[in-house]
Amino acid sequence: MKQVNFKRVAIQHFLSVGEEPVEVSFEKGLHVITGANKDKPDRRNAIGKSTIADSIYFAIFGDTLRELKKDLIPNNITGGKTHVELDFEVIDTKGTRNFKIVRHLNPSKVFLFEDGVDVTRDSIGNTNKFITDVTSATPSIFQNCVIMTVNNAVPFMAKSKIEKRKFIEDIFGMEVFSQMLSQLRVEYNELKREQDIEVAKMQEVDHNLKSYKSQQDAVIKRRLEKKKLYLERQKNNTEELERLEARLEEFVEGDTSKVETRIEELKNKLITCDEKINEYTGNVSEKKAELTHNKTSYNKIGTDEDNCPVCLRPMEDHDVEYMEKEKITLKEKMIAMAENIKVVGAALDNAKEVKTKVQAAINNQTHKLSEVKIANQERKGIKQRVDQLLAWDEELKIDLKHVEEVNTDFDITIAETGKRLKDIEEKVAGFRKHLAKLDIVKLVVSEEGVKSYIVTRLLELLNSKLMGYLKKLDSNSYCIFNEFFEEEIVNEKNKICSYFNFSGAERKSIDLACLFTFSDLRRLQGGVKYNLAIYDELFDSSFDDKGIELVTQILQDRTEELDECSIVISHRKESIKAATGDVIFLEKENGITKRVAYTEV
Numbered sequence: 096m097k098q099v100n101f102k103r104v105a106i107q108h109f110l111s112v113g114e115e116p117v118e119v120s121f122e123k124g125l126h127v128i129t130g131a132n133k134d135k136p137d138r139r140n141a142i143g144k145s146t147i148a149d150s151i152y153f154a155i156f157g158d159t160l161r162e163l164k165k166d167l168i169p170n171n172i173t174g175g176k177t178h179v180e181l182d183f184e185v186i187d188t189k190g191t192r193n194f195k196i197v198r199h200l201n202p203s204k205v206f207l208f209e210d211g212v213d214v215t216r217d218s219i220g221n222t223n224k225f226i227t228d229v230t231s232a233t234p235s236i237f238q239n240c241v242i243m244t245v246n247n248a249v250p251f252m253a254k255s256k257i258e259k260r261k262f263i264e265d266i267f268g269m270e271v272f273s274q275m276l277s278q279l280r281v282e283y284n285e286l287k288r289e290q291d292i293e294v295a296k297m298q299e300v301d302h303n304l305k306s307y308k309s310q311q312d313a314v315i316k317r318r319l320e321k322k323k324l325y326l327e328r329q330k331n332n333t334e335e336l337e338r339l340e341a342r343l344e345e346f347v348e349g350d351t352s353k354v355e356t357r358i359e360e361l362k363n364k365l366i367t368c369d370e371k372i373n374e375y376t377g378n379v380s381e382k383k384a385e386l387t388h389n390k391t392s393y394n395k396i397g398t399d400e401d402n403c404p405v406c407l408r409p410m411e412d413h414d415v416e417y418m419e420k421e422k423i424t425l426k427e428k429m430i431a432m433a434e435n436i437k438v439v440g441a442a443l444d445n446a447k448e449v450k451t452k453v454q455a456a457i458n459n460q461t462h463k464l465s466e467v468k469i470a471n472q473e474r475k476g477i478k479q480r481v482d483q484l485l486a487w488d489e490e491l492k493i494d495l496k497h498v499e500e501v502n503t504d505f506d507i508t509i510a511e512t513g514k515r516l517k518d519i520e521e522k523v524a525g526f527r528k529h530l531a532k533l534d535i536v537k538l539v540v541s542e543e544g545v546k547s548y549i550v551t552r553l554l555e556l557l558n559s560k561l562m563g564y565l566k567k568l569d570s571n572s573y574c575i576f577n578e579f580f581e582e583e584i585v586n587e588k589n590k591i592c593s594y595f596n597f598s599g600a601e602r603k604s605i606d607l608a609c610l611f612t613f614s615d616l617r618r619l620q621g622g623v624k625y626n627l628a629i630y631d632e633l634f635d636s637s638f639d640d641k642g643i644e645l646v647t648q649i650l651q652d653r654t655e656e657l658d659e660c661s662i663v664i665s666h667r668k669e670s671i672k673a674a675t676g677d678v679i680f681l682e683k684e685n686g687i688t689k690r691v692a693y694t695e696v
Contacts, residue, residue: 096618098186099230100626101660106150108175110159110168111143113687116178119147121627121660124676125650128664133684142681143688144664148242148629154181154196156234157205157223160242169200172686176201185229196226231623235262240614242629243606251609252582252594252602260580262613263557276537283533290526297519304512311505318498325498329491332484339477339484346474349467358460361453368450375443382436386429393425551578553616560615564608568645571601574608600638607633607646611653618657628653631664634673647673 105118119128130142149159159168169177177200184193197206205222206215207229216222227233232241235258251259261273396418558575565573571587584605586592594602618624630650634643650661654675662679663670671678680693 096187097231097623098626099232099623100184100186101151102182102184103180104147104150104154104182105178105180106146107178108170108173109150109153109177109179110146110170111683111686111688112146113170113173113689114175115687115689117146117681117688117690119679119690120677121662122676123626123654123658123660125647125654125674126660126662126676126679127670127674128662128679128681129666129668129670130681130683130688133682134686140666142666142683144666144681145631146688147662147679148631148664150179151181151627151629152234152237152242154179154198155226155230155232155237157198157203157219158234160238165200165203170687183230194229236613236617240610240617241625241627243610243631243633251613252584252605256581259582263576263580279533279537283530283537286526286530286533290523290530293519293523293526297516297523300512300516300519304509304516307505307509307512311503311509314503314505318500322495322498325491325495329488329495332488332491336481336484336488339481343474343477343481346470346477349470351464351467351471354460354464354467358457358464361457361460365450365453365457368446368453371446372443372450375439375446378439379436379443382432382439386432386436389425389429389432393422393429396422396425554578556619557612557616560612561608564611564649565604567649568604568608569641570604570608572597572605574605600642603638604642607649611649624657626658627660627662629662629664632666633663634665634667634670643669643673651675 101121103118103120105116106112107114107116128144128147130144132138132140132142135141145160149161152158152160153168169175177198179196179198181196182193183196184191186192193210195208197208198204203219205219205226206213207222207226208214214225216225251262254262554576561576562573572584572592574582574584576582582594584592584594584597586596594605597605614625614628628650633646638646650663650673653659654661660676663673678693680691681688682691
């Protein structure tokens with residue numbers, strides 16, 4: 096159990112308090128804050144009584160219950176520097192520690208001292224947080240368990256469902272579950288965002304990996320197709336080589352020189368034949384011309400005329416004989432010439448026949464030479480083809496070796512991408528596993544989890560406490576909370592009603608019953624007990640005399656049972672009668688509030 100005992104508050108230049116400090120000590124008992132307004136003797140309001148409650152709240156939280164702007168808090172008459180001191184002690188497992196909060200405005204400053212040592216943090220915000228941690232206080236708990244301000248605070252029952260739920264969770268000390276759930280949601284969302292990023296990366300890397308594998312498969316497929324093509328070519332080349340090599344064996348390389356020599360010889364012989372033919376032809380022509388001439392001469396020798404047809408002289412006997420003799424000579428000569436022509440013609444025919452044979456021989460040898468050349472050329476072509484096929488075969492062996500390689504350009508990329516994908520998959524799996532755990536933990540700390548279990552166990556205590564205080568206040572209603580902290584208020588006619596269906600006094604009874612209940616539960620379940628309870632204008636509205644009597648009795652019982660300092664702020668003189676402790680009398684004059692000694696009249 097943690098005990099927070101407030102000891103003293105001192106205020107200066109705060110709201111209506113001026114240069115003269117107002118100091119209030121918090122001793123055990125029922126104390127009453129009241130006073131008089133000298134500026135308006137007929138009025139008992141606007142004295143500055145609520146300033147005491149505001150100053151305590153301001154010291155702890157740096158704000159007022161009425162949520163005034165900071166520039167409206169300093170006293171606007173004195174214009175001095177706002178100064179508020181709050182002394183308290185904390186008793187817990189660390190022992191007893193004495194603290195002092197000093198808070199200023201104009202400029203804003205806050206200091207915290209622990210056993211006289213300055214433990215102020217590096218900023219006002221951090222110091223405020225440290226103060227609330229030390230006091231285990233929140234504005235909601237403080238307004239509903241320590242200070243009840245009728246006019247300036249919204250009663251618990253008038254709050255929204257969310258505000259009620261949060262407040263009761265704080266009362267039960269279950270705010271840790273809400274904080275845990277909030278932190279878990281933040282962690283879950285951050286983790287989910289990281290997972291989504293990694294999943295997107297994983298999908299992208301997986302897509303890339305599939306693309307690389309697809310390209311690798313395409314390369315391998317092309318290699319297989321090429322291999323098949325190369326093997327087919329290799330097979331065809333081998334078969335063609337076998338055929339060509341078999342043909343080469345059939346070829347005997349022909350010697351063209353002998354044939355060419357023979358042709359040359361025959362050509363020379365042909366020339367000789369031509370020369371002989373020309374010679375014989377010329378001779379025959381010459382002999383024939385001469386024979387023709389002789390024939391002409393022969394035909395001209397002799398005449399039947401009496402006179403010589405040439406010289407025209409008379410023909411004589413010796414002339415006739417001479418001509419006969421000449422004819423015989425010419426005839427014999429012509430016969431000899433005819434025989435000669437016949438012999439030469441025979442020689443000419445023989446020469447022509449020889450020429451024909453020689454030409455035929457030349458043609459034959461030329462054809463033979465052509466065949467030999469064609470055969471040699473074909474053999475050369477086959478050999479060139481064989482050499483080409485052998486060269487291609489070597490190239491095919493290199494190509495086959497290349498396409499039969501196991502590795503591709505994508506292997507390293509695929510390996511690296513696969514490793515990256517595996518790493519991301521493991522990371523995503525880790526995220527999913529972590530998220531699954533967080534889902535379980537979220538369920539545990541959610542409304543349906545451990546909170547529901549705790550609430551079920553504590554609801555009976557809450558409802559019984561609340562029912563007890565409503566009975567003590569002689570209320571015409573009773574109120575029950577369910578596991579969702581939703582209240583059900585039933586009136587004296589046993590009908591379910593809204594909080595706002597009741598009168599002001601009845602609502603006040605419910606508010607006080609809640610206040611006392613929550614204060615008890617905070618002490619019993621929240622592990623924190625405050626020695627201070629302030630009730631602002633508790634007796635000034637709604638309650639009749641009987642109601643005031645019942646409330647007073649409860650307050651007096653609580654001060655004894657809990658060693659509590661209960662302070663009632665009231666402008667009614669009758670309230671003073673309820674005091675078992677001090678009467679804190681405030682007086683306002685010229686707009687300035689100060690504390691004066693109380694004198695019974």
